[in-house]
Amino acid sequence: MIKDEYNVIGVMSGTSLDGIDLVYAKFCLNETWSFEIVHAETVEYPSNWYEALKELVNTPIEELKAIDTNYTEYIAKVIKNFIIKYQIKNIDAICSHGHTALHQPENKLTFQIGNRPFLAELLKETVVCDFRVQDVELGGQGAPLVPIGDELLFSEFDFCLNLGGFANVSTNFNRNRIAYDICPVNIVLNHYIRKLGLNYDDEGKIASEGMISVKLLNQLNALEFYKETYPKSLGLEWVNNTVFPLIDTFKLEIQDVLKTFVEHIAIQIASEINKKHTGSVLITGGGVYNIYLMDRIEAHSIQKIIVPKNEVVEFKEAVIFGFLGVQKLRNEVNCLSSVTGAIKDHSSGKIFLP
Missing domain, CATH: 3.30.420.40 (ATPase, nucleotide binding domain)
Structure with missing residues (x-):
């Protein structure tokens, strides 16, 4: 259902491996969009995940698939703990970037782990994720999406x-x-x-x-x-x-x-x-x-x-990935061809239902 107010959790893990950024944010449309950060937190990676993520670009694709499954389970636990900690009740969607394992748009390849459909089942919430792949398929760089x-x-x-x-x-x-x-x-x-x-x-x-x-x-x-x-x-x-x-x-x-x-x-x-x-x-x-x-x-x-x-300094990207999810739910453009070089503007991402 299209509406003018959304409560979402935005989740972002960046290449600097500082940790997983999570925000619970409210977005309101009143002629223009505005947002409010209600809760925000960065969860540092434990050493085993830090070392595994650091080596992703050197990992064979078959091993990446196994890591993808494990990372999806791990990120689900992190998100679930965030929901419990802040007693979050009203969630329209969880909008997650995942973590970039491979990014070679010149070879029509971009792969973010943690975007598997069972993330929605584990969380029992609607999940919007995997925002980059469609843009690369349309000839774009798949980045930046912010x-x-x-x-x-x-x-x-x-x-x-x-x-x-x-x-x-x-x-x-x-x-x-x-x-x-x-x-x-x-x-x-x-x-x-x-x-x-x-x-x-x-x-x-x-x-x-x-x-x-x-x-x-x-x-x-x-x-x-x-x-x-x-x-x-x-x-x-x-x-x-x-x-x-x-x-x-x-x-x-x-x-x-x-x-x-x-x-x-x-x-x-x-x-x-x-x-x-x-x-x-x-x-x-x-x-x-x-x-x-x-x-x-x-x-x-x-x-x-x-x-x-x-x-805002620390969580702007997580906020915007939450916003990308809102736009996907509304089937509105969230990826600009003028930015990525894709053949057209489009509404990127996948929606998984629990």
């Missing part, structure tokens, strides 16, 4: 920039929403900081103490991906095959790797957002808490940088 939420929920900003495993941006250009991945962020920074026994570089303090390798910085900035035009997206495979081998040939101290890569991120982001005359940039995602990175972005940018309240 821009429709930027367009309808955060339209007052000139740019919406997310700093997660990768940096991605969305904006309006010639009256069309466009969006694309800019560069890796936490997927690289966290990889190297873990060599020091840490999960992340707190406020970017270790990066700030390093030295920039100008030679490495120049080679990073010269990578072919940065010359491509949108639509374009990045995956862990590209980082494993291109970025890590390049960095590792330099045999730098960790703090020097971090400082150089932060500068690379800031340069790449600024080169994109500075293409417009001054405006406002909403920045969300875990990278916002890297103060040194934010300082370097501001140093290179001509734009007004805006950081929203913490719950």
Whole structure:
């Protein structure tokens, strides 16, 4: 039934492996869409799942199917615990991204684990999930999917920039929403900081103490991906095959790797957002808490940088995947061809009933 108010749980697991983001959010349509985050939580991955997910791109497809089943059961438990903890009663749907195992749109392939139909049976709730596959089948990148939420929920900003495993941006250009991945962020920074026994570089303090390798910085900035035009997206495979081998040939101290890569991120982001005359940039995602990175972005940018309240910083993507589910329930467009390069706008995702 089409209505103007929906209560949904949005579930997101990103490439930086920070954990599973869950939000219970209310969406209301009154000429324009608005949202309210009622409950939100990030559940960290236990070490066994962290290690398994980190190796997904190197896992044979038959093993992936078994992992997919196990992960679906695991994510069902996480969602069920969230529902119990916050005593959530009114649920129109659970809208889940799953976790990306493979993303090779050029080969018509994208695969997110945790999107199996029995998720709905385990949860005894309507589930909307598997949002990327249809877009790739229609010739699109299958990413990014968040821009429709930027367009309808955060339209007052000139740019919406997310700093997660990768940096991605969305904006309006010639009256069309466009969006694309800019560069890796936490997927690289966290990889190297873990060599020091840490999960992340707190406020970017270790990066700030390093030295920039100008030679490495120049080679990073010269990578072919940065010359491509949108639509374009990045995956862990590209980082494993291109970025890590390049960095590792330099045999730098960790703090020097971090400082150089932060500068690379800031340069790449600024080169994109500075293409417009001054405006406002909403920045969300875990990278916002890297103060040194934010300082370097501001140093290179001509734009007004805006950081929203913490719950939006941390849970914006989970909120928007909840919103994508709402639009799928309404059979409305939730995937824009101007963003992904698909042959048409479409309503993406699968609906599974309990």
